[in-house]
Amino acid sequence: MMDIGFRTLVCLPREDDIADLLKNLKNHFPSFNFSGTVVLNKVNYLGNTENHNMFHDMRLENRAQALYCCIFLWRSFVKEIGFVLGLKPYCKEKCVHDGSNMCDKTKLLVFSWSSFKTKVSALAMEVKKCSHLLIDRFSDISLSDDDIQNLNKLTRGISHLENQMQNCDITHSNVERIFGLGSGLGFDLEGIGFYITELNETRMNCLGLIEIVVNSIELPQLNDRKEFEEFCIKHSRTIICTPACSSQLHDLKLDSIDILLVDDAGQIRESDMLMPLSFSPRHIVMLGDHLHIQPMVKSEVCQDAGFGSSLFQRLSHIYSQKKILCKQYMINPSISQFMNEHFYEGRLEDGWIVKSDGYNNLLKKFPSYTYGFFDISAVDELREKGNFFVESAAVMGLLQSLCKGLTNDTGKINVGMVCLSYSKMDEMQNFLGIKYENHERINVEVSSLDNLSQKWYDVVILSSVFDDKSELPEGNKINVALTKSRHCLWIIGEAVKLGASGDTWQKLIANAKERRCCAKLNSKVLAKVMRQSEAYHQDRDRSTAANSALPKNIMQKDFTWTLSLSNLKSQYEHTVAGEFASEETKERGKRRLETALDILKDHGVIGHHKVEFEVKN
Ligand SMILES: [Zn+2]
Structure with missing residues (x-):
């Protein structure tokens, strides 16, 4: 769609998504027209150097900078090399110079072969660079086929000249004579090597081409940065941005957007879509998952006013004709089973990739479930020492057994430790921090349900242990929590308490029991890890006691x-x-x-x- 000349505006919910999109395009559609693409956001992509440079060039300000080089610098470099090749800066009088650099009579430079060579080489490099840029940027816009042909001839001629100048047999006095600058009398071609005659011919040839391109190529008249940026946007096939950044397009009197493509549309607030929609696109394509993350709204007032809904959601309710994609390519089938049955009415199919051996090879050696519920209700310490004590011991036990199953050739495994609330997240981070911060086999990231949006992990440990501090998620949020891992998902929780708290959780536990993926943990199983983590909890209790002067809820x-x-x-x-x-x-x-x-x-x-x-x- 993007290759057939439609102007497409691509909107993504977050800046980070832009780098991901570009990366995916590059990996899966290498033929995509990247030179006709401009990114409005200031994405700071931190990938490998090759990608970084490529994506960096696509940013609007860098595109405008390149355009500036094309238009101003190209002309001035070409004129300057023409000036030097035409020997304009040099004294052509037949006077005696006595070794000085400057001629007394004409105030012009005295010709020297070595400085001529350096100057031409330096300019040649710039002319070639700018000319390539010019062809790249303007071949569709304001260059005729003849122009392009002449530009190519010129860059080839200049390269040829550079090669010929490398010949060590060329001497200063010979060049001086053939260039007609020498103080000698007339020409004696007999005494001059043919390579020097050829050098001079190439020089004259280049001069001719320079005159042609300078007179024939007409470039747009652009005066300031804004005009350069406008020009870039107007001549880009694909414009990529977040909805907020699309406001930059507003002043440009953009004639038309053919297609507005919105990815993860379910995560974009309705009000944020106003700007992209105001360009009256001829077609709108929205992609998203109405059962996944919804737009984030912090204020309760806004939430109640319906500010947190997406256009995508609204359309999917009122419009019957929607295309539903039924394949998932990210999650191990044993993880996707429950969410498919419960959230997607069993319509979701597992793509061939996740079913293939290669996909699941990564954790094959691992001695536990790919999907499992770990019930901690029977652990005695739950009542004596509180649920965080048991919960954290269970997490540590799981991490330890994960590390045991890994070898160096598995590579580093990304583990996501998902907590229900920010305060739990902090506690868990402190607990795991010291031990797993720089682990050689696994990379543990602790996050809260509220900041999961675009993250993917190889293994997810989801803690569903809840108390008055952390609320149990409902509805779509459970789906989000269950669909963040590619290979393993382990849920830790108190089965009975959890089952009593909501329909979905009850079904989840029943499903796990039915599939024999439910493990009951007890004091004996956790004894070792609880002993190991005892010291941490004692330290923590001591410091909490020291802080007891502060009211607890603060x-x-x-x-x-x-x-x-x-x-x-x-x-x-x-x-x-x-x-x-x-x-x-x-x-x-x-x-x-x-x-x-x-x-x-x-x-x-x-x-x-x-x-x-x-x-x-
Ligand atoms: Zn002179």
């Missing part, structure tokens, strides 16, 4: 962590009390710093919320 708020100076000052005055004035002057600064740091060591940094504390109870 801890869950989003804080701005600032150094409380007023508090430090009073602490300081308290500590040094009597001797405050008696400090030795020269020692004062050093001692004050030491005392202050000691206070900080004891009390830590105190966080203050910008707004007043809201203490419940």
